[in-house]
Amino acid sequence: MAVDGDWEELGAGVFVRRYQFFNQDIGLVIGDDAALVVDTRSSHRQGREIQDDIRRLTPRPWLVVNTHHHFDHTFGNGVFAPAPIWGHERCVTALERWGERSKQDVAREMPDLAEEIAEVRIVAPTRTFDRSATVDLGGRSVELRHLGRAHTDNDIVVIVPDAGVVFAGDLVEEGGPPYFGDSYPLEWPATDVALLGLAKGPVVPGHGAIVDAAFVRDQLGKIEAGVAAARRAHDEGWPIESAVRDVPFPEPAAQDLLRRAFDQLGGEASASADGRSNPGRE
Numbered sequence: 001m002a003v004d005g006d007w008e009e010l011g012a013g014v015f016v017r018r019y020q021f022f023n024q025d026i027g028l029v030i031g032d033d034a035a036l037v038v039d040t041r042s043s044h045r046q047g048r049e050i051q052d053d054i055r056r057l058t059p060r061p062w063l064v065v066n067t068h069h070h071f072d073h074t075f076g077n078g079v080f081a082p083a084p085i086w087g088h089e090r091c092v093t094a095l096e097r098w099g100e101r102s103k104q105d106v107a108r109e110m111p112d113l114a115e116e117i118a119e120v121r122i123v124a125p126t127r128t129f130d131r132s133a134t135v136d137l138g139g140r141s142v143e144l145r146h147l148g149r150a151h152t153d154n155d156i157v158v159i160v161p162d163a164g165v166v167f168a169g170d171l172v173e174e175g176g177p178p179y180f181g182d183s184y185p186l187e188w189p190a191t192d193v194a195l196l197g198l199a200k201g202p203v204v205p206g207h208g209a210i211v212d213a214a215f216v217r218d219q220l221g222k223i224e225a226g227v228a229a230a231r232r233a234h235d236e237g238w239p240i241e242s243a244v245r246d247v248p249f250p251e252p253a254a255q256d257l258l259r260r261a262f263d264q265l266g267g268e269a270s271a272s273a274d275g276r277s278n279p280g281r282e
């Protein structure tokens, strides 16, 4: 099969293309009848860029899957509609609740992007599920699974059984730490264990280079260490700051992991642990 130089073919008709913006990985699984696009990037403009790149590979109609609700995975949805968009049912809830707010936050934090963010129409998944779904692409099918809460409450993975490829969304990140800002650190390790049970070959992270099960196991170990540090500090009544050095991630990620773990562990720490209420941090 002729392959555009920028798409990497991981298995027959299974492609990934890494975009410079956010070092993000976009997947494409081509069947006889349709092509499944994994995530749509951060704006209509970026979504159209994906479409142009897809059209160099296949003329098939597309379907979309959103690995979770974060803006860099869903804000391009508008240019793919009315094609079916698959996602977890809580991805819909999150986009309805946070989508417009997220547009404002992104425009403020990334002024260079403000203009294209302004034209984004929030479009939520139209095909939803809780635990699992199968998408028939003609001659091959793809499995969608929610393995538990982790990076968000609506992470799903995309499994291409006939090619042995798994798209993990932001359950796994390469080239930088995972993002813990609205995560569920206490449940993340079990979700990663379930992912490892499915990872027989290449694992495509949400951002960064293609990895394998060993990389996932290593990142899982770091998250477990972070959760252990959070439990220790929480049990002893220590402040979050005392545990930062025991979390094997750089400081902003470590802080987020601890804050969210404390929130999950409950108790008096959650209010003061919220970095957003501290004027010293954004």
Ligand SMILES: [Zn+2]
Pocket: 068, 070, 151, 170, 179, 206
């Ligand atoms: Zn994310």
